[in-house]
Amino acid sequence: MNILLISPEVFPFAKTGGLADVAGALPEALAKKGHKVSVALPYYQLVKKNGFKPVLFKKNISLRINNREELFNLLLLKHNGVDIYFIEKNEYYDREFLYGTPQGDYQDNAFRFAFYAKAILASIKDIGKQDIYHCNDWQSGLIPLYIKTHYKGDPMFNNVKVLFTIHNMAYQGLFVKDVVPYLDISWDLFTPFGVEFWDKLSFMKAGIIFSDAISTVSKGYSKEILSSEFGCGLDGLLKSREKDLYGITNGVDYSLWNPAIDKFIARKYDERDLSxxxxxxxxxxxxxxxxxxxxxxxxxxxxxxxxxxxxxxxxxxxxxxxxxxxxxxxxxxxxxxxxxxxxxxxxxxxxxxxxxxxxxxxxxxxxxxxxxxxxxxxxxxxxxxxxxxxxxxxxxxxxxxxxxxxxxxxxxxxxxxxxxxxxxxxxxxxxxxxxxxxxxxxxxxxxxxxxxxxxxACGYSWESSAEQYLKLYKNL
Missing domain, CATH: 3.40.50.2000 (Glycogen Phosphorylase B;)
Structure with a gap:
């Protein structure tokens, strides 16, 4: 299978939380099972600070957003058997932080992550046809929407399947409705049964509605988000898609997190000798x-x-x-x-x-x-x-x-x-x-x-989690 994992942060390139660890480890586990796996994320300032130097893969790719044509570069870095693609657009991503400063979110995040979604889809003719688009959290929520609307009938997107993984229901990507036409979203979709949420545009809702299946990162959480306590206002929508909702517990990358081989700790130890x-x-x-x-x-x-x-x-x-x-x-x-x-x-x-x-x-x-x-x-x-x-x-x-x-x-x-x-x-x-x-x-x-x-004695390897994802991909 050709699998494209789309995540706004990926370890070791750019990280603010656990999503990056998942997006770094799962593709490698899938690649080890013989699949062609690619990852796409923005080319943040942090990627450069962390010492990574991807090469230019395609220059000046064009897309339309905010009522104008814009250009971006597609960069590539091969890492542990996975192709890592970076969307280079300094106007949006060359900033100190990924999503906002300690004082609050960046005011243009709707445009930053709509651009991210559009840029990935505009790059597919260069990256190659995919079988699975595995989107993660609200920042990639517009990808399923664009695939099912803008790219309907496009041969590059025939028979593709989209999985949307929710890592945290509380962060939904909510924006004022004024941005809707500038992001190439039809007003027909801005309804309570579409992407509207309390008179705002919800990237998370777009991901849930337009994906072929939805997953969360544990079985327990997949049940919790069906309740009003944990569903953050989207529990009704999730209940309507309950048959398409799955829970797969994240794995641990034991090549990174293992005291027997950990280069950062004062003295190595293992389960046989904890001294x-x-x-x-x-x-x-x-x-x-x-x-x-x-x-x-x-x-x-x-x-x-x-x-x-x-x-x-x-x-x-x-x-x-x-x-x-x-x-x-x-x-x-x-x-x-x-x-x-x-x-x-x-x-x-x-x-x-x-x-x-x-x-x-x-x-x-x-x-x-x-x-x-x-x-x-x-x-x-x-x-x-x-x-x-x-x-x-x-x-x-x-x-x-x-x-x-x-x-x-x-x-x-x-x-x-x-x-x-x-x-x-x-x-x-x-x-x-x-x-x-x-x-x-x-x-x-x-x-x-x-x-x-x-x-x-407990073990939670990515190999087991990757098998569950592969089974889900095949059943889409």
């Missing part, structure tokens, strides 16, 4: 300038600093956490929480470590050096860090939602079964209780050792 973890904990404490204490658990987070991630709950119970543990966090997000955590690091110097940025090397040190990994999300479509943590013998403490609920089983001290700790309600008390349960087991070295063995 290297102690040195990694010392190294992590040093990196965050906190006091190392083998007898106190070190609790960590790597997260977007936003209330979706339950960050406010962590702030509320920080005093409780520090009675029994030390705490480090790596993340970036809402300016309010960026500042709150910087303040906590000053207030609890030597006990709380904070790094407000994205740092890949440091994220590996955290997974290897922490005793527990905290994910108190209000919703979590899949989550990857809890699965990384299991491989690194770092015990997940998570809220029982979405992919977190699918992948983590609550540890039972009596049966000695389970691979982490879960809590149900998004409240200070529930989170605090789960942390206390984890700390109690931590103090019992025999129980803790058994729990760590349970963690490292």
């Amino acid at each position: 290297g973890k102690a040195e990694c904990k010392k190294d992590l404490a040093k990196a965050f300038k906190i006091k190392y204490n083998a007898r106190r658990p070190l609790i960590a987070m790597i997260t977007r600093l936003a209330e979706q991630k339950g960050i406010d709950l962590v702030v509320n119970i920080m005093k409780d956490i520090l009675k029994e543990a030390d705490f480090v966090i790596l993340g970036f997000g809402d300016e309010k929480y960026n500042n709150i955590f910087k303040g906590l690091a000053k207030k609890y110097k030597g006990r709380v470590g904070v790094s407000v940025k994205f740092d890949n090397a440091l994220s590996h040190k955290i997974e290897a050096g922490a005793d527990m990994f905290l994910m108190p999300s209000r919703y979590e479509p899949c989550g990857l860090n809890q699965m990384y943590s299991l491989k690194y013998a770092t015990v997940p403490v998570v809220r029982a939602v979405g992919g977190l609920d699918d992948t983590i089983q609550n540890f039972n001290a009596a049966t000695k079964k389970g691979n982490g700790f879960k809590f149900k309600d998004a409240t200070n008390g529930a989170l605090s209780g789960a942390i206390k349960d984890a700390v109690t087991v931590f103090k019992n070295k025999k129980l803790w050792g058994g729990l760590l063995k349970n963690c490292v």
Whole structure:
């Protein structure tokens, strides 16, 4: 099969979150199974900063947007058996951030990602005919719409199938309706049964309506988004397409996330011998300038600093956490929480470590050096860090939602079964209780050792997830 995966961010080229990890690993897993796989993303400033130098593949391709003809370049980089195509248009993508500054989204995101969709489709005669278009999140939501309207009857798009994967329902790509005609979308489609959502244009809705099938990144989340609590206003639409809705849990790229071969950590270790973890904990404490204490658990987070991630709950119970543990966090997000955590690091110097940025090397040190990994999300479509943590013998403490609920089983001290700790309600008390349960087991070295063995015995490879995607592609 010829498969084109379309994602606004792809690791290792440009990343803000877990979507990039998925879009980096899945194509490689599919390519290893003998398929011709390509990926398309914008040529952001960050790609250049990360040291990648794609070559010019096709110059001055023309498309029409905003009532005028515009040109762009198509760049190519071959990476681990996958063709990575970049849409070069400096006016739209040569910026410091991918989607917006800490103060808010870029005002022209509707044009930036409509251009992205149009540019990919305008490039197909150069890239080659595809069998599957695998779109990801709202930024690629117009691709199914354009294929089913503008390219209807075009031989390059005969018999193609489109899968739209929702990584996060909350980010829907909503824009004022004034942009509709400038993006080559017919007003006939701007209805409650079309792409209109509360008098705005919804890129996410376009993706859901015009795709042949929809998937989410865990079985749990595929059920949750059918409810008003998690459906973000689109639960009715999703229910109408329930027979076309699938849940496939993300895999882990163990060539990147494996303490036995991890180049970023102080000492390598594996499931047979976890002794290297102690040195990694010392190294992590040093990196965050906190006091190392083998007898106190070190609790960590790597997260977007936003209330979706339950960050406010962590702030509320920080005093409780520090009675029994030390705490480090790596993340970036809402300016309010960026500042709150910087303040906590000053207030609890030597006990709380904070790094407000994205740092890949440091994220590996955290997974290897922490005793527990905290994910108190209000919703979590899949989550990857809890699965990384299991491989690194770092015990997940998570809220029982979405992919977190699918992948983590609550540890039972009596049966000695389970691979982490879960809590149900998004409240200070529930989170605090789960942390206390984890700390109690931590103090019992025999129980803790058994729990760590349970963690490292878990496996979530991309090979398994890729097989499920291939089965879905073939059934479209």
